[in-house]
Structure formats: C-alpha cells, structure tokens
Amino acid sequence: MQQFAIVATHAISQPDQEAGAATAVVLLIDASGAELLPPVQVYGDGLPRVVAELETRSPRWVFDSVHEWYPRLLAAGVQLNRAHDLTLTRNILRNAPYTMPSDYLAKLRNEPDPANMAPAHLLPPARVPENQGELFSEPKDDSGAVENLMAEFLAQRSAVGDDERGKRLALLIAAESAGALIGAEMTHAGVPWDVATHQQLLEEALGPRVPAGVRPPLMEELAGQIRELLRAPALNPDSPQELLRAMNQAGIAISNTRAWELTEIKHPVIEPLLAYKKIARLASANGYAWVDRWVNHGRFRPEYIVGGVVTGRWASHGGGALQIPHQVRSAVRADPGKVLVVADAAQLEPRILAALSRDTALAAAARGKDLYQGIADAGFGGDRAHAKVAMLGAMYGATSGESGRLMPKLKITYPRAVGLVEWAAQQGEAGSDVSSFLGRGTPAASEAWKRAQKRADSEEAARAALSEARSRGRFTRNFIVQSTAAEWALCWMGELRRRLRAGAAEGTDLGQLVFFLHDEIMLHVPNEHAETVVGLVHESAQAAAHLLFGQIPVDFPVTAVVVDSYDQAK
DNA sequence: AACTCGATTCAA
DNA sequence: GATATTGAATCGAGTT
The missing domain is CATH 3.30.420 (Nucleotidyltransferase; domain 5)
Incomplete structure (x- = not known):
C-alpha cells in the first residue's frame, strides 16, 4: 500500500x-x-x-x-x-x-x-505567525x-x-x-574546494593579496600601461563608459568595449587591455572575496533552485555556481583518499531532438560517439564544424549568417527533426504553447504580448510585434529541446541516486553527488569505488533514456572520467 | 543608503 | 565565424 x-x-x-x-x-x-x-x-x-x-x-x-x-x-x-x-x-x-x-x-x-x-x-x-496565547493576536x-x-x-x-x-x-x-x-x-555535501590552490592561482594572476578596495598589483600595473598608451592619466579601466571615450579619443573607432570585438583591432593598447579584462574578471567574480564568502571548511555550497528556469533547468543562488570558470577549476579538488567522477552527456540536445522527432536519419547519425561528425558525414562533406553550426542554429533559431544558409541542407537530410523545431517556432509565433516530452508547458503569452500582436496600428508597432513574435518563436523552438533535455538529466540523476543508495543500504559508501550543471554531474567518491561509480553513471544514463522514451534507436552516451581535480576533466 | 539599469563576462 | 537558447553575478552610474 x-x-x-x-x-x-x-x-x-x-x-x-x-x-x-x-x-x-x-x-x-x-x-x-x-x-x-x-x-x-x-x-x-x-x-x-x-x-x-x-x-x-x-x-x-x-x-x-x-x-x-x-x-x-x-x-x-x-x-x-x-x-x-x-x-x-x-x-x-x-x-x-x-x-x-x-x-x-x-x-x-x-x-x-x-x-x-x-x-x-x-x-x-x-x-x-508567532501569536499563540496572545490577547490581540493576528489571525493565524x-x-x-x-x-x-x-x-x-x-x-x-x-x-x-x-x-x-x-x-x-x-x-x-x-x-x-x-x-x-x-x-x-x-x-x-558541498563541492570540495581547495582554498590553498585557489589562493595560489590568484596570487599568480593578480599578485599578493591587498585590502578590499585596493586594485591588485598586477591589475594596477596593466592599468598604468593602458593609461599611458591611451594618454588618459585618470582613466578607470573598470568603467566601460570611460574606457570607450578614452579609446575613441585615441583614434580607435569602436562602439563598445567587448573583449571579442577588441581582438579585431590592431593597436598597442589592445594586448594589455585584454589581459586586464581577463584578470579583472577573475578578481571580481572568483577572487579572494569570493573564497572568503562562499567556501567554508573546504566546501563550496551553492543553493540549487530546482525548476528555477522556465524550461525546467535548475537555477542557482550564491557564488555563481552556473558559471565556475575553467580558470579556477584546479581548486576543485577531491579530499585525500577520494577522487572526483566528472560526467557529462555528449551532445545531449540534438540527441533529444532525434528522440522527440523520431527522425531515424538523425538517430543513425547519433549512433556513434560523435553526433556532429555523424551529421557531417551524412550531408556536409565531412565538415564537422559546419554540421555543428547548422544543428545548433536549428535548435536556437538562427536565420541569418552561415547557420541560416546551412538550414535548407539540414532540412533535406533531417526533415522530421528540422520540421519539429520549425513547428514549435510557428506555435510560439502564433501565441500558442508547446511542451516537453513529459508535459512541462510553456507559460502562456502575456496579455501585453497578445495585445501587441492583435493591433499593430503603425508601421513601427507592426515591426515591434513581428520582432516579439519571432522572439517567442525562438523561445518555444528551443523549449521543446531544452526542457526535455532537462528531464533526461533529472532522470539520469534520479537513477544514479537510487543506485548509490542501494550501495549504501548494503553498507558500502560509494560516495555522493556534489555538483550538477544542466548536462554535467560531479561525484566525490572513495578511491576504491571510482570504477564502480563510473559504471553506475553509464548505467543510469541508459536507464534514464529508457525511462523517458522506452525502446528507441537513439543513443545517449556519457563521458565519465576519474580525476583528482576538476580542471583535469575535459 | 537602497534601488534600478545597462554593460560585460562567465557557464551549459 | 559574426549567430541563435537559458542563466548568475559584478560593476559603474544613475535614480529614489
């Protein structure tokens, strides 16, 4: 019962x-x-x-x-x-x-x-309510x-x-x-975090620790070079506005100061400026203050907000757990006698699309370990980069550029898969809703959105309405894939948890899940059980696919590696 | 002092 | 290559 x-x-x-x-x-x-x-x-x-x-x-x-x-x-x-x-x-x-x-x-x-x-x-x-027994208490x-x-x-x-x-x-x-x-x-449980390693890498990048509010030595040095090269002695390079003005005055024609646009420019200031931006980000996002605030007793403990994203992905709160930069991953280090098992699902979203659309050609391309190479061999002359750009463009809704140009080719090869995401986009543009495989639906379009679609009385309003419609279409297009991928990941972890608990019930501590990020998991595992856990991770992935879709000809391979620190994975 | 907003960069 | 999804977080700079 x-x-x-x-x-x-x-x-x-x-x-x-x-x-x-x-x-x-x-x-x-x-x-x-x-x-x-x-x-x-x-x-x-x-x-x-x-x-x-x-x-x-x-x-x-x-x-x-x-x-x-x-x-x-x-x-x-x-x-x-x-x-x-x-x-x-x-x-x-x-x-x-x-x-x-x-x-x-x-x-x-x-x-x-x-x-x-x-x-x-x-x-x-x-x-x-804290009103028991009080004479003039508020209603409970x-x-x-x-x-x-x-x-x-x-x-x-x-x-x-x-x-x-x-x-x-x-x-x-x-x-x-x-x-x-x-x-x-x-x-x-917390993510095992080695404060000494973290502080050492900060010292190498920024110089010795200085009080809060003082610019770290190596940042100050680069700031000096930048001010000199731009002849702007009072420039604060942390202010995009000041920086843009100073660069324009130095004859550099740019409209913003984003790093990837700066790489295109030839000017002596670019090199120290990009170096500055790199370590400034490290200092402000994952610097000494971050370690002080978010790492306690060797553990980083972000809060997970389950279902916090409309698509069902998890959000997080505290310490920026969704964006641990590769730069600091060497500080994520297993305790003595333990290892990290780091696993991620390979090209999860296109595989989900293959399963959702029952596209046998895409399923065939996904048969091997490298789905994008499979697509490339089937229709893009073996060019993996093109195949990947085309597939991502289909799932995100690219219309222009290279990705847009490759779409017709992709649609001929995989009519069911591309047809499904195009259908989802049309639903969204028309103000209808779509849902994940298990039945998580998109929120209804807002009243303001519907009003704007109904009476776009001016040329300007019509353009805005169309742009809003396209935007919602890209959302619903991506939703069916991202939300179902989130369901697969949820089942993957659930299956894995069940197996870990079964081990614990028999008296074997196989270790524990300590981190999750969309399609990636990390476990903190006693040395002697590493290979067992790797096996369970793979087994759970297959069980998750079966739990969701039953018997279908789509593979969901995961890579699982045993490492001492997070930077050794991938 | 507390807030909001835009710009930026990080992640999948 | 130049384009598309979902987020968190910090900073500067303006506002209440």
Missing part, C-alpha cells in the same frame, strides 16, 4: 497550548487521504527523530517545499528516499497541457503567474496547515490522469521532487 507522510507547520485543529506549542505536525495517510496513524505532534527540535522513525515505512514525504524543510533534516543526519514537493508540482501543473480538469487547476491558472514575479530571495520575508496564517497541504496533495494527484500522457506527467512530478531531494543533498 502506498503511504504518504505530510509534514506541516501546524494543524488547524491543533489546540493552542499555554506552553510548548507543537513546532510541526506529521500526518501519515494512504492514497485516498485516510489517516493511517493519529497525527504526530512534534515539539522543539524533535522533527528529525520523528521523520527517521517513519522513514522505515518508506512513505513518500509531502512537503510544501522540500527546499525549506529538507536541509534541517539533512543537518540532523536524516535522509529521505522519496518526496512530493507541492510547490514544484503546482508550478508544473500550472502550465501543463495534459491534465484532468478541476477547480484546483482552474483556480491555479487564474492566480498571477509567479514566473513574472520577483524571485523569493528578493522579496521581504513572509510574516511568521493557515496556508501551511496540514489540512490544507493534504487537500492540495490530493488535488494534485487527481489532476494527473492514468493514460499515457498522465503517466508521463506523473514521472515528471516524481523526478522533479527527487531533484529537490538531490539539490538539497548536494548543497549539504
């Missing part, structure tokens, strides 16, 4: 007590909502103990937000097997095209879309009460049908919630 354990802040029916009001309540129910145990009142910091006890019955844990609750359980040493995250599920159901109609969904879709609201960490903190906020959580949980379950589409949506919801567990566990 399926069991569900709901964790809430309180129960509406819970009588306020003079002293020692409960800090949480746990309710164990079956799929129909019937209580299997009397509600468990939790006092003080007793939640981890209560949860650990109930976990032996292996329920699916229902939280308003795993992100809010799970870290404190992990801190107390309690791990959970399965979860259902009401907030993440709510966000999926809001835009999901294949659902069972209900009042719950109707209400949900009438609320203002949180996707258009400020992220939670930028909003003022919600008011916490019952949104987190167990009765309401249970009602929403049951409503979410009945929103999912049991046909093929419903099963896919159920898989998405389960995978998203598993992702929430994994995200919290990765934050808890």
